[in-house]
Amino acid sequence: MTRVAMIPRRPVLVAVAALGVLSVSLSADAQQLSKVSLVGYLTPIPQPAREEAFRQELRRLGYVEGQNIAIAYRSADGGFERLPDLAATLVGLKVDVIVAVVTQATLAAKKATSTIPIVMVGASDPVRSGLVASLGRPGGNVTGTSSVATDVVGKQLELLREMLPKASRVAALWNPANPVFQKLQLGEATAAAAKLRVQLRFVEVRMPDELDRAFAEIAKERTDALVVLADPVLYVHAARIADLVTKHRLPAVGAAREFADAGGLIAYGPNYIEAYRRAATYVDRILRGTKPADLPVEQPTKFELVINAKAARALGVTIPRSLVVRADQVME
Numbered sequence: 001m002t003r004v005a006m007i008p009r010r011p012v013l014v015a016v017a018a019l020g021v022l023s024v025s026l027s028a029d030a031q032q033l034s035k036v037s038l039v040g041y042l043t044p045i046p047q048p049a050r051e052e053a054f055r056q057e058l059r060r061l062g063y064v065e066g067q068n069i070a071i072a073y074r075s076a077d078g079g080f081e082r083l084p085d086l087a088a089t090l091v092g093l094k095v096d097v098i099v100a101v102v103t104q105a106t107l108a109a110k111k112a113t114s115t116i117p118i119v120m121v122g123a124s125d126p127v128r129s130g131l132v133a134s135l136g137r138p139g140g141n142v143t144g145t146s147s148v149a150t151d152v153v154g155k156q157l158e159l160l161r162e163m164l165p166k167a168s169r170v171a172a173l174w175n176p177a178n179p180v181f182q183k184l185q186l187g188e189a190t191a192a193a194a195k196l197r198v199q200l201r202f203v204e205v206r207m208p209d210e211l212d213r214a215f216a217e218i219a220k221e222r223t224d225a226l227v228v229l230a231d232p233v234l235y236v237h238a239a240r241i242a243d244l245v246t247k248h249r250l251p252a253v254g255a256a257r258e259f260a261d262a263g264g265l266i267a268y269g270p271n272y273i274e275a276y277r278r279a280a281t282y283v284d285r286i287l288r289g290t291k292p293a294d295l296p297v298e299q300p301t302k303f304e305l306v307i308n309a310k311a312a313r314a315l316g317v318t319i320p321r322s323l324v325v326r327a328d329q330v331m332e
Helices: 026-030 050-058 079-090 103-114 148-165 179-196 208-222 234-235 238-247 259-261 272-287 309-315
Strands: 002-007 037-043 069-075 098-099 118-123 142-147 169-174 198-202 225-228 252-254 268-269 303-308 330-331
Touching: 026 252, 037 050, 037 079, 037 103, 050 272, 069 079, 079 098, 079 103, 098 103, 098 272, 103 118, 103 142, 103 179, 118 268, 118 272, 142 272, 148 179, 148 252, 148 268, 148 303, 169 179, 169 268, 198 208, 198 252, 208 238, 234 238, 238 252, 238 259, 252 259, 259 268, 259 330, 303 309, 309 330
Parallel strands: 037 069, 037 098, 098 118, 118 142, 169 198, 169 225, 225 252, 252 268, 303 330
Antiparallel strands: 002 069, 268 303
């Protein structure tokens, strides 16, 4: 999927602060960019709501269509193997900065260029993935936001056990087409399951047409609950997954609030929309002259716990008071 999108006009400037280094002074805000900057945007799959959050923040930072910015958009449409070629096309366009969504896209962009600045969005563990030297001093040409999604998998399993104390057989949906990110999550999930004494079975899903087969396998195993690991493809098809967990009467936890919105029982994870907004501030700082090596990687400071009470009633599950008081939202 290929398109060039221009940012609609909205002449509003705001200052955004992050970790001190990202503070934007009044004089910097007043500074106008002297050319139309070309931003490359590389994603494994379209995610409209999150992409719109990125664009909205750019508008708030004063970027105006046809005056100072354009976006060259490249999506792999779920085919992670296409990311290296798409990254190379962006480099060939001589973009001023590349926004790369999640770990696999960022790795592809980093391999394609060592000079063009790269802003990663929601990369799981950028240090262990080899994207940056450290969070505080990333070095090189990569910086941005980390989702620390691997760290929350254990918490998701804990929440399931708190909701379902007798659950002992848990399935985990994962996408092997997204290998680096998913490998980190699998390790975290395996360690957490051992600690909780839960039997964990991983079920592969690469594309949405594999979901029916996956849930048939899960049902055959008489699974007590399900974890949907964080992945762009699985996120995009959250509504379909929620329909299947409802059909199979399967308590499930997902990594983004959209899963609970769609009908899943629990969602727990970072605020991904905020990560996309923050990516826009990195783009702004880089276009104004700051080097990526001087911009610390941000980690999420808030994790959302959303519980779908309607789904709980349909499953015959009683939501413990201990979870109700900790939830950011209990959806009725």
